Amino acid sequence: MIVGSHLLQLALELSGTFVFGLNGALIAMESEHLDLVGVIVLGMTTALGGGILRDVLIGAIPPAAFRxxxxxxxxxxxxxxxxxARQIWVRLGRLINVFDAAGLSLFSVAGTATAFSAHLGPVQSALLGTITAVGGGTLRDIAIRRVPTVFSSGLYAVPAAAGATLTAVALELHFYSGTVAVIAALVCFGIRMTGVHFNLSLPASRPPSADEGSEA
Amino acid sequence: MIVGSHLLQLALELSGTFVFGLNGALIAMESEHLDLVGVIVLGMTTALGGGILRDVLIGAIPPAAFRxxxxxxxxxxxxxxxxxARQIWVRLGRLINVFDAAGLSLFSVAGTATAFSAHLGPVQSALLGTITAVGGGTLRDIAIRRVPTVFSSGLYAVPAAAGATLTAVALELHFYSGTVAVIAALVCFGIRMTGVHFNLSLPASRPPSADEGSEA
Amino acid sequence: MIVGSHLLQLALELSGTFVFGLNGALIAMESEHLDLVGVIVLGMTTALGGGILRDVLIGAIPPAAFRxxxxxxxxxxxxxxxxxARQIWVRLGRLINVFDAAGLSLFSVAGTATAFSAHLGPVQSALLGTITAVGGGTLRDIAIRRVPTVFSSGLYAVPAAAGATLTAVALELHFYSGTVAVIAALVCFGIRMTGVHFNLSLPASRPPSADEGSEA
Structure with a gap:
């Protein structure tokens, strides 16, 4: 049982790491002129940044990425x-969004379970799961000077928080299992892909004068 | 006595959290096209970022914001x-600066007291109080791609450091109290608002060729 | 012996801190309109940021910079x-690159030794030494909105990783000494300056449409 849960956790995290690494590197190559090391470092930042943030905040030092x-x-x-395989990915186009939604789903579930097993309460665990899911991509966006997706696209934090909340509730009420993890990840994935597909967004604010630019 | 000091600390921190949350969200809405979640997340980043940085650096894990x-x-x-209430705030205009100066003052005092009570020395406590005060706004500015105020406006870090130093001296010499906390906060607030009002600044350096821009 | 190794470590770190502080402040003055406090804070960010990141990740709290x-x-x-002394530095021109390469070399060796003495394995120690070396400059670049050197110039992370790896191997095999530290630092310095001098770079990716710009 414990072995099963440990393997489930590891499988979720390594899958999330892989798809986020792919996605992070592809987005980085789209935005800036980067060399091989830059692409790999940004892929690793996207894949590992959220988990490292979570581990620092819950005191799991050194973070799993270093252990x-x-x-x-x-x-x-x-x-x-x-x-x-840049050319292949470019042709596959929208696959970047699918990888990203998959990483978001896997990390929101796995991050919540990690925080919960470090004896944090369910609310804090869900928040840290959400940070695990959106943290790496946000660090990447800041490094390559994009407005982080989490600030400009509401249906990015919302699905992550939904998956994390489902996971935290299941853990608190003692019915967390592989099936529940898959369901929570699918809920997150579904909301995210629905938002991407229909280009849904939350109510937004507009900068007072658009032509003034963002330099204050 | 201990209850009083604890309540004072909590009141300072929650007031600072509120005014920084308001201020952070208003500045974020000025600069970028953000949706509801983005505005709230940036308000929370401004309000909680400095305290989380401080708690990570003094080893108070998980940070107070999660506990x-x-x-x-x-x-x-x-x-x-x-x-x-966007429209109301916009009409009140310069209130953003007042909220910001208030948050700066409350956090420089409260952050110093928190670091000191974690057994750091007075110099380190004052430095961590300053980081608490300027950290959240700096994280927000980086996320929305503004040059952080702390790097471009000298009379931002200076008042925070003044309030933090007064607090640290009072704590070290055992005469810290509610009155001292209010005086230290008012000193910080006064220096900051004087700087804003008269548009004071410190000696500055100029990029070698202004028309070349900042892209290297 | 232990005293000697401790003095060596301190000398490496304080020298690295000084050259990175100089370099960070000079680069910051090149890029943005900053006042005195901004220049000093960015110099300190460059000089201390990498070590603080490392100390947080290995749990050496509070970080050495605060102790x-x-x-x-x-x-x-x-x-x-x-x-x-701005005018003097500007005339010396390329000295910025020399300071930067020196800081990179000193910190990759010293950071690896610090992580190793905190009982991390050799691979993790080399990685954390590399983070110590490139971390401060990356934080500075993000704060002043430059594309971080580590992402765009492959021969920045590579020499740091080379110096860190040599150091970690020597520590693991018990033949680390002052001479080995100097050799490892010189290897890093040599690779970096060779890259700068001949403008060498690693294979790079190109953004799909260069005229579209990097603002998404």
């Missing part, structure tokens, strides 16, 4: 793969 | 209020 | 010196 070489290897490998 | 739900609620509420 | 006043004093002094 277990598999995280580093999977994240670096995904970045390398993105760099080498 | 006590009131911080999260107050910060999120302030962001929501800023979003809903 | 030992000499780090703060050296970093702030270097920033002040850069501000005051």
């Amino acid at each position: 277990d070489w598999r995280y580093l290897a999977v994240a670096a490998g995904a970045g390398l793969l993105a760099f080498l | 006590d739900w009131r911080y999260l609620a107050v910060a999120a509420g302030a962001g929501l209020l800023a979003f809903l | 030992d006043w000499r780090y703060l004093a050296v970093a702030a002094g270097a920033g002040l010196l850069a501000f005051l």
Whole structure:
């Protein structure tokens, strides 16, 4: 039972690390002129940044990404793969969004479970799960000077928070299992892809004078 | 006595959280096209970022913002209020600067006291109080791609450091009290608002060729 | 022996802090309109940021920069010196690159040794040494909105990783000494300056449409 839950957790996290590493590297290559090392480092930032933030905030030091070489290897490998097979990914186009939604789903569930098993309450665990899911991509966006998706596209934090909340409720009420994890991840994935597909958004504010630009 | 000091600390921190949450959300709405979630997240980043940085650096893990739900609620509420009552705030105009100076003052005092009570020395406590005060706004500015106020406006870090130093001296010499906290906060507030009002600044450097822009 | 190794470590770190503080302040003055406090804060960010990141990740709390006043004093002094003697530095031109390569070398060796002495494995120690070396400059670049050197110039992370790896191997095999530290630092310095001099770079990706710009 404990072995099963540990394997489930590891599978969720390594899968999330891989898809976020791919996605992060592809988005980085779209935005800036980067060399091989830059692409791999940004893939690793996207894949590992959220989990490192969570581990620092719950005091799990050194973070899992530094304790277990598999995280580093999977994240670096995904970045390398993105760099080498660039043309294939570009042709597949919208696949970037699918990878991103998959990483978001896997990390919101896995991040919540990690925080909960470090004895945080359900509300805090859900919040830290959401941070795990959106943190890496936000760090990448800041590094390559994009407005972070989490600030400009409401249906990015919302699905992550939904998946994390479902997971935290299940953990608190003692019915968390592989099936529940898959359902929570699918809920997050579904909301995110629905938002992407129909280009849904939340009510927004507008800068007072659009032509003034953002330099204050 | 201990209850009084604890209540004072909590009142300072929750007030600072509220005004920084309002201010952060208003500045974020000025600069970028953001949706509801983005505005609230940036309000929370401004309100809680400095304290989380401080707590990570002094090893108070998980940070207070994750241990006590009131911080999260107050910060999120302030962001929501800023979003809903946008038109009112815009008309009040310069109130943004007053909120910002108030948050700066409350956090420089409260952050110093928190670091000191974690057994750091007076110099380190004053430095961490300054980081508490300027950290959240700096994170927000980086996220929305503004040059952080702390780097471009000298009379931002200076008043925070003044309030923090007064607090640290009072704590070290055992005469810290509610009155001293208010005086230290007023000193910070006064220096900051004087700087804003008269548009004072410190000696500055100029980029070598202004028309070349900042893209290297 | 232990005293010697401790003095070596301190000398490496304070020298690295000084050259990174100078370099960080000079680069900051090149890029943005900053006042005295901004220049000093960015010098300190460059000089101390990498070490603080490392200390947070290995759980050495509070970070050395807050425990030992000499780090703060050296970093702030270097920033002040850069501000005051601006004209001299500008005339010396390419010296910025030399300072930067020196800081990179000293911090990759010293950061690896610090992580290793906190009982991390050799791979993790080398990674954390690399983070110590490139972290401060990356934080500065993000704060002043430059594309971080580590993402756009491959021969920045590579020399740091080379120096860190040599150091970690020597520590693991018990032949680390002052001579080995100097050799590892010189290897890093040599690779970096070779890259700068011949403008070498790694294979790079190109944004799909260069004229579209990087603002998404």
